[in-house]
Amino acid sequence: MLPAALLMGCEPEFDDVEFNQGTADFSTTVAVGNSLTAGFQSNALRREKQLVSFPAIIAEQLKQVGGGAFTQPLLAEGVGIGSAGNAEFGLAYSTNCAMETSLAPAPIAAQGQIDQISNPATFVGADGPFNNVGVPGAKSYHLGFPGYATLNPFYGRFANPSDPNETVVAAAMRNNPTFFMLWIGNNDVLGYATSGGSGVNQTGNPNPATYGNNDITDPTAFAGTYQQLIGALTATGAKGVVANIPDVTSIPYFNAVPIGTDAVDATTAAQLNAAYAAYNGALDNAVQIAAAKPWIDFSQAEADSRKISFTGGQINTFVVLDPALTDLTDTAYTNVNPAFAGVIQMRQARPGEKLILTTPGDSLLCAMWGTAKPIPPQYHLTAAEIDSISTATDAYNNTIRNIASTEGLAFVDMASILNRLANGGVTIDGITFNADFVTGGAFSMDGVHLSTRGYAFTANEFINAINATYGANIPKVSVGDYPNIEVTN
Amino acid sequence: MRRRILPLLAMFPFLLQAGGFQVNLQGNKQTGMGHLGTSFYLGASSTYFNPAMMGLGEQKFNLELGASGIIGTVAYQNQQTGITETTDNPVGTPGYLYATYKINDKLAAGLGIYTPFGNAVNWGEDWSGQNLIQDISLLSVFIQPTLSYKLNDKLSVGAGLTYVVGVVDINRAVPAPIGNDNSVNLSGDATGMGFNAGLHYQATEKLSIGFSYRSQVDIELDEGEANFSVADALETSFPDQGFTSELPLPSTTTLGIAYKVSEKLLVSVEASMVDWDAYESLDFDFDNNTASLDDSENPRNYESQIIIRAGAQYMVNEKLTVRGGAYYDPSPIQDDFFNPETPNTDNLGLTTGLSYNVSEKFVVDASFLYIYGFERESEYEPEGFGGKYKARSYIPGIGLNYKF
Numbered sequence: 057m058l059p060a061a062l063l064m065g066c067e068p069e070f071d072d073v074e075f076n077q078g079t080a081d082f083s084t085t086v087a088v089g090n091s092l093t094a095g096f097q098s099n100a101l102r103r104e105k106q107l108v109s110f111p112a113i114i115a116e117q118l119k120q121v122g123g124g125a126f127t128q129p130l131l132a133e134g135v136g137i138g139s140a141g142n143a144e145f146g147l148a149y150s151t152n153c154a155m156e157t158s159l160a161p162a163p164i165a166a167q168g169q170i171d172q173i174s175n176p177a178t179f180v181g182a183d184g185p186f187n188n189v190g191v192p193g194a195k196s197y198h199l200g201f202p203g204y205a206t207l208n209p210f211y212g213r214f215a216n217p218s219d220p221n222e223t224v225v226a227a228a229m230r231n232n233p234t235f236f237m238l239w240i241g242n243n244d245v246l247g248y249a250t251s252g253g254s255g256v257n258q259t260g261n262p263n264p265a266t267y268g269n270n271d272i273t274d275p276t277a278f279a280g281t282y283q284q285l286i287g288a289l290t291a292t293g294a295k296g297v298v299a300n301i302p303d304v305t306s307i308p309y310f311n312a313v314p315i316g317t318d319a320v321d322a323t324t325a326a327q328l329n330a331a332y333a334a335y336n337g338a339l340d341n342a343v344q345i346a347a348a349k350p351w352i353d354f355s356q357a358e359a360d361s362r363k364i365s366f367t368g369g370q371i372n373t374f375v376v377l378d379p380a381l382t383d384l385t386d387t388a389y390t391n392v393n394p395a396f397a398g399v400i401q402m403r404q405a406r407p408g409e410k411l412i413l414t415t416p417g418d419s420l421l422c423a424m425w426g427t428a429k430p431i432p433p434q435y436h437l438t439a440a441e442i443d444s445i446s447t448a449t450d451a452y453n454n455t456i457r458n459i460a461s462t463e464g465l466a467f468v469d470m471a472s473i474l475n476r477l478a479n480g481g482v483t484i485d486g487i488t489f490n491a492d493f494v495t496g497g498a499f500s501m502d503g504v505h506l507s508t509r510g511y512a513f514t515a516n517e518f519i520n521a522i523n524a525t526y527g528a529n530i531p532k533v534s535v536g537d538y539p540n541i542e543v544t545n
Numbered sequence: 546m547r548r549r550i551l552p553l554l555a556m557f558p559f560l561l562q563a564g565g566f567q568v569n570l571q572g573n574k575q576t577g578m579g580h581l582g583t584s585f586y587l588g589a590s591s592t593y594f595n596p597a598m599m600g601l602g603e604q605k606f607n608l609e610l611g612a613s614g615i616i617g618t619v620a621y622q623n624q625q626t627g628i629t630e631t632t633d634n635p636v637g638t639p640g641y642l643y644a645t646y647k648i649n650d651k652l653a654a655g656l657g658i659y660t661p662f663g664n665a666v667n668w669g670e671d672w673s674g675q676n677l678i679q680d681i682s683l684l685s686v687f688i689q690p691t692l693s694y695k696l697n698d699k700l701s702v703g704a705g706l707t708y709v710v711g712v713v714d715i716n717r718a719v720p721a722p723i724g725n726d727n728s729v730n731l732s733g734d735a736t737g738m739g740f741n742a743g744l745h746y747q748a749t750e751k752l753s754i755g756f757s758y759r760s761q762v763d764i765e766l767d768e769g770e771a772n773f774s775v776a777d778a779l780e781t782s783f784p785d786q787g788f789t790s791e792l793p794l795p796s797t798t799t800l801g802i803a804y805k806v807s808e809k810l811l812v813s814v815e816a817s818m819v820d821w822d823a824y825e826s827l828d829f830d831f832d833n834n835t836a837s838l839d840d841s842e843n844p845r846n847y848e849s850q851i852i853i854r855a856g857a858q859y860m861v862n863e864k865l866t867v868r869g870g871a872y873y874d875p876s877p878i879q880d881d882f883f884n885p886e887t888p889n890t891d892n893l894g895l896t897t898g899l900s901y902n903v904s905e906k907f908v909v910d911a912s913f914l915y916i917y918g919f920e921r922e923s924e925y926e927p928e929g930f931g932g933k934y935k936a937r938s939y940i941p942g943i944g945l946n947y948k949f
Contacts, residue, residue, distance in 0.1 A: 067618050067937060487676055495723075531625070539725050540725050541722070541723055543723060
């Protein structure tokens with residue numbers, strides 16, 4: 057009466073999940089991009105982290121659906137190498153100026169593996185071509201730039217020894233890829249952001265040859281570059297996946313340091329207000345001076361917005377230097393009153409503005425930075441700078457999405473994925489990830505690059521996109537199988 | 546609401562057997578016929594099945610004891626990764642002891658000691674759901690003093706109190722962002738009180754009807770111990786400490802009908818409504834909250850279910866009675882709230898058993914229960930963990946009866 061099948065098998069068993077490549081061909085897959093593609097973490101490139109770069113994680117999964125070998129330009133075993141010659145950062149106990157001991161990111165060794173990017177004997181280019189050609193520091197326009205290997209030692213160390221001018225894209229194409237991953241554009245705004253907006257917003261200037269390292273790439277130049285990159289990567293019929301650029305303000309580097317302090321009591325507030333009374337008065341005075349001189353402009357509105365005031369027992373935003381403010385040390389003012397020579401370009405930060413991760417914590421805590429002394433501008437992103445960054449990012453992302461759509465490529469919306477991390481987090485297999493610095497789990501100790509688990513999570517998002525576009529079913533990874541950071545001392 | 550590093554230390558094991566794979570094993574005779582026995586007398590185990598029937602036996606004194614061995618495996622398959630994992634459960638050995646005494650023709654007293662919630666699930670330390678549960682083990686004992694009263698030849702009533710004592714031990718990983726072997730052991734003793742009541746009506750010589758109600762028991766764990774094994778850097782975030790918790794064991798209402806087809810053959814059907822609606826969430830209150838360790842409220846949102854049972858017994862001869870039966874036990878767990886700590890699929894139970902009269906006074910029972918857990922694809926949505934689950938259990942049991 058009961059189906060015999062019910063009684064068969066002593067143990068509960070499942071059929072294997074069927075995975076397939078869909079309409080894509082993963083036999084030769086390449087990954088093109090920047091430090092994120094290279095597996096950079098915690099301020100350094102390091103062999104053990106290269107092995108869990110998100111392209112390497114994906115490639116391992118692709119082996120179940122016809123993927124082939126995936127080679128990477130691995131460093132020698134060691135402590136890693138960062139752009140300042142530093143070793144990888146770990147998490148270690150340190151004591152601050154107030155003699156409080158806490159865990160904080162710190163280099164795991166006094167010096168990084170400098171020989172790996174300086175001594176040609178260590179270079180691995182002869183072992184190429186490599187499937188992963190992610191180059192730390194690369195901007196969009198670097199990937200197709202002949203001679204980039206001589207400019208960036210992180211490329212130089214694995215560039216083609218028989219063709220020193222080979223572009224990064226050409227290095228990828230030497231594999232004859234059937235499938236590519238491209239995640240590029242982050243550095244086209246990141247240098248500007250991490251330098252506190254010290255570069256130039258080059259929007260409107262389509263010639264990258266004239267750009268400085270901390271500039272924002274012109275969105276039109278980005279679009280042209282991106283189209284060329286995709287053209288090169290698809291020239292031999294390869295399919296691929298592309299990812300867009302996260303909003304930099306969603307990453308811990310710009311959220312770990314609060315924009316104000318609640319440590320000012322009523323007495324201190326009164327002292328500070330007394331100390332700033334002269335500055336506030338000078339601002340009003342400047343308005344009167346400017347009113348009498350039609351060729352200069354200083355409005356009451358700017359004066360009011362610059363006035364500094366502390367209230368005890370609540371959160372006061374820090375005092376910052378802002379070079380975009382009207383320069384009152386100009387002779388127009390000092391000729392009237394020489395005291396204007398000391399009226400510097402400062403104001404209190406506004407909600408939504410950012411201090412960067414490397415703002416010296418001890419200076420904030422013990423040297424009265426932000427209260428009695430303004431914070432230097434390289435640590436501060438103004439609302440206008442943030443706006444420049446997000447406007448450019450949005451433009452790049454439109455380009456990436458449009459080209460992905462036109463070319464029929466899989467598209468990973470990393471911007472919204474990281475926004476989800478920054479706004480409440482994501483829970484996977486009982487692990488909640490968010491974009492909090494150190495404690496959030498998704499980012500590494502530099503606050504910009506992902507952690508190993510963050511890269512594993514990213515790999516799954518790429519796999520989702522590939523599966524959706526190509527009708528494939530690539531197995532994902534268990535994010536929890538990848539290690540967390542350990543405390544190093 | 547901000548999620549904490551240790552989001553929800555949500556677990557309490559007492560439900561493992563009852564919603565879990567609802568392995569009711571409170572009498573080997575009943576187990577042999579689909580675990581029914583509310584509407585007809587089968588000895589001292591009536592104390593559990595329907596206390597109204599305690600006085601229906603011929604002998605003055607009835608003693609019944611027994612035990613079962615639960616050999617159960619649950620398999621999990623993640624449809625995203627393709628990984629299949631199975632439990633490695635130790636053999637569970639629930640048992641029972643019943644004694645009834647007929648004080649006079651109308652009044653009988655009884656005592657039942659049984660272990661309706663006692664089992665273990667062990668998924669292993671490193672399995673993919675380790676942040677939800679690694680392993681859980683539970684021993685619980687219900688102690689139930691009971692009285693029955695025969696109102697007339699047809700109608701009997703009975704009622705008893707239940708006192709519940711439990712011991713629990715749970716291990717799970719702590720999903721903190723620093724370190725790779727963070728875990729917590731939660732252990733403690735719990736107690737609770739409840740009651741049960743029954744009604745038995747002998748409609749005709751052949752037809753009998755039974756009704757029983759077992760109340761909800763709110764189990765309270767007042768002095769639990771949470772022992773964290775975490776990276777040094779996390780010790781201040783996760784200090785060892787006490788915790789409290791509470792959990793409703795739902796009420797069960799059963800209606801059964803038995804029919805004597807002949808002197809030798811009896812058939813019976815039953816329906817049990819288990820009021821799982823009572824289990825909405827599991828609150829977990831730590832004595833020392835930290836920035837990383839908050840109290841938690843964990844949705845369970847179980848739904849009440851009706852278990853249908855059918856069974857028969859046939860007296861082969863004076864010495865031997867054989868039994869068979871089946872039941873269908875739908876899972877109370879919704880697809881979005883399926884936690885591997887209680888991996889309860891819809892279950893079909895197929896049973897068989899026998900009793901052998903060694904002498905007038907001494908009877909030996911044996912039973913065998915096979916539980917087929919239907920495959921389901923479910924997720925514990927609050928923790929983002931899901932996949933396909935399947936379960937199988939093999940449960941042999943033996944019982945002894947002594948009456949005089």
